[in-house]
Amino acid sequence: MKEKVFASSSILGRREILRLGAAGAAGLIGLSGGVRARGECVATPTETEGPFWVDEMLQRSDIRSDPSTGDLQPGIPLRLSINVSEIQGASCAPVAGVYVDIWHCNALGAYSDVSGAGNPNNVGQRWLRGYQLTDGHGNVRFLTVYPGWYMGRTVHIHFRVRKFSGAAVTFNFTSQMYFDDAVSNALYAATAPYSQHVNRSPASNAQDNLYNSRLLLRMSRKADHVLASFDAVINAEVGRSSERATPTDEDSLEHLHDFGGGSPQVAVA
DSSP, X not given: OOOOOOSSTXXXXXXXXXXXXXXXXXXXXXXXXXXXXXXXXXXXXXXXXXXXXXXXXXXXXXXXXXXXXXXXXXXXEEEEEEEEEEEETTEEEEOXXXXXXXXXXXXXXXXXXXXXXXXXXXXXXXXXXXXXXXXXXXXXXXXXXXXOOOTTOOSEEEEEEEEEETTEEEEEEEEEEXXXXXXXXXXXXXXXXXXXXXXXXXXXXXXXXXXXXXXXOEEEEOSSOEEEEEEEEEETTTSSOSOBXXXXXXXGGGGTTOSOOOOOOOXXX
């Protein structure tokens, strides 16, 4: 069965990956880490953590299930790779051993372990949340499901990069990753349970108050799953990225719990 490739600069199919060669393929799956000159490094913009951050401290790569029941969230599998590099002095290099959390809504737009703000009461459930520690190349990999949408926001995944000294947070960076509209629209129109959730609003990234094109994922849709990767560049010299989205009245709720802390407790499998 042939893969599905969309006509978008952020979507790469098999032929394009082969054309790019090993270096290009490595970049797609999040293995582009290497020491680079400072001029080649641009700090990733920060964005709000939103009201649905919960510091679960779940160390796992497959975040689809509720660890208490093992029940999987339905949806198209998404294999996500994130590479974390750090600006230090005159260079930018992969950073090992940092905590990378991701969290996002399910196919119908709900978050786990929260209630209210448009969510059903999912307190006590912990699906679609987890963290990984970056390896020596600055990479983490997650298996999740393609996110749905909820009213007022375009399709996105929240992520956080932290460093700890014992129980103390010494570095805390928060942002979001966005999805190509062409992929989202096609999946939502033809695939259950996404197709049960209609009247998407905003209907595109451009209509979202927080969307930043620099936070767009590299993506490739296959027959039965989606690949995505992202390069996050943090700035160790200032402790956080120097850029931050400016809140508006419409997204003030998203800024309610910005910059949470937490401690590296014993992970739950």
